[in-house]
Amino acid sequence: MQLDGYHGTEISNIEIIQKNGYKISSDNEWLGSGIYFFESLNNFCDGFLEAKNWAFYVKKYKNWAVFKVKIKSNKFIDLVTNIKHREIYDKIRESAIKKHIQSGFNKKDFKENSIYVTMSELDIDFIRVLVDAQKDYGYYSYTVRRPQIQICVKKTDIIIENKLYNSSMEV
Amino acid sequence: MDYGAKELNKILNKFETMSIDEYKSLYEELNSLESYCPFYIITDNFNNQITFSNNARLIEGNFFDEIDDKNIIIQNNDQYVISDNPLAA
Numbered sequence: 200m201q202l203d204g205y206h207g208t209e210i211s212n213i214e215i216i217q218k219n220g221y222k223i224s225s226d227n228e229w230l231g232s233g234i235y236f237f238e239s240l241n242n243f244c245d246g247f248l249e250a251k252n253w254a255f256y257v258k259k260y261k262n263w264a265v266f267k268v269k270i271k272s273n274k275f276i277d278l279v280t281n282i283k284h285r286e287i288y289d290k291i292r293e294s295a296i297k298k299h300i301q302s303g304f305n306k307k308d309f310k311e312n313s314i315y316v317t318m319s320e321l322d323i324d325f326i327r328v329l330v331d332a333q334k335d336y337g338y339y340s341y342t343v344r345r346p347q348i349q350i351c352v353k354k355t356d357i358i359i360e361n362k363l364y365n366s367s368m369e370v
Numbered sequence: 371m372d373y374g375a376k377e378l379n380k381i382l383n384k385f386e387t388m389s390i391d392e393y394k395s396l397y398e399e400l401n402s403l404e405s406y407c408p409f410y411i412i413t414d415n416f417n418n419q420i421t422f423s424n425n426a427r428l429i430e431g432n433f434f435d436e437i438d439d440k441n442i443i444i445q446n447n448d449q450y451v452i453s454d455n456p457l458a459a
Contacts, residue, residue, distance in 0.1 A: 284374050298385055299393065301390060302394050318377075321381065
């Protein structure tokens with residue numbers, strides 16, 4: 200499988216990333232350790248925009264930059280378009296929640312990243328997930344308004360191309 | 371069965387055979403981490419406040435642009451309350 204991903208960062212990191220590539224983050228992230236990218240899918244979601252927003256709003260980098268990469272590997276978990284992977288993931292979640300309750304914890308305190316952190320021991324190159332990043336407007340909503348496709352890359356050698364795509368200097 | 375499915379089955383087997391003590395240890399480890407969350411999980415408590423019921427440390431989006439960081443109050447270590455909720459106006 201080959202994918203394009205967008206990575207948001209600060210302008211001051213451009214040279215380091217261009218020279219040394221990416222650094223794998225620690226386990227304390229929602230999909231486990233790795234390098235995080237957003238993906239575009241036709242008109243469904245905009246990877247560049249999500250990466251830029253991540254850098255600007257979440258990380259609060261006024262001087263943001265977005266890289267575009269090509270990722271290639273056959274050792275992946277795809278929870279976006281692979282139905283079999285999603286089916287097994289649902290069984291994992293069911294089993295993990297059961298264990299959570301058996302351990303005396305409340306179901307509402309279950310942490311889904313317990314599954315992704317556990318996946319860190321697998322020999323996989325990336326995890327691809329669909330995230331509903333919608334803002335809560337204070338009422339119950341059943342429609343997805345802000346889909347994000349996120350890719351957590353576990354091994355840097357599957358990034359076969361890395362280019363600076365855009366930055367606040369160019370806007 | 372493809373490669374990813376086989377790997378996922380290893381995780382399924384791990385959770386199915388995990389002891390209660392092992393699970394508690396994993397859960398405590400996760401609780402000790404600062405977790406970043408890329409999306410909003412908000413519960414409006416109808417008290418001119420918004421509570422982030424997730425353990426997110428930073429919350430993304432335009433919404434954060436509208437409020438001053440000083441209004442963010444840490445509650446019970448894993449909940450963040452924003453006073454003077456601009457959405458309640």
